[in-house]
Amino acid sequence: MNEIKEKPINGVAVDGYCKGNPGPGGYRGVDISTGEILFEWHTENCTNNLAEFIGIVHGLGFIKEQSKKFGKNYGIIYSDSEIAISWVKSKSSSGTKFNVDKYPLLKQRIFKCEMFLSESKSLPRYEKWDTKNWGEIPADFGNKK
């Protein structure tokens, strides 16, 4: 199915980054309609896919919290990462090759992400950002050469 959707004008774009892979990295979330940076996180060492995964999960929690506390409904979370989206769907990042044992804070963060996913009765929508047709996701860090 080669359906091409319209480029979204609402929702939250999340993107992960790594300076080296593995390397220092993190994620951020951007309000697509305004360009406002809504949340950001950095850590000393991780992989591209772990950063993308944790970013999506944080975005899901953020959207839920904004809705419940402030009645603000951000809509859909977008990610350009096939891998991270598959990990969110399965509620597990066990496919990672990265040994988190040297990074207990990261290990704990991943555990909490999976816990959040497994305990949630419902989650906000999350969809693939179609970079080919829409250009770079608005949350991108612009680190690629």
Place this chain on the structure above:
RNA sequence: ACAU
């Protein structure tokens, strides 16, 4: 191959 596809997505990063």
Place this chain on the structure above:
DNA sequence: TCATGT
């Protein structure tokens, strides 16, 4: 050109 992943 290398690494992370399905």
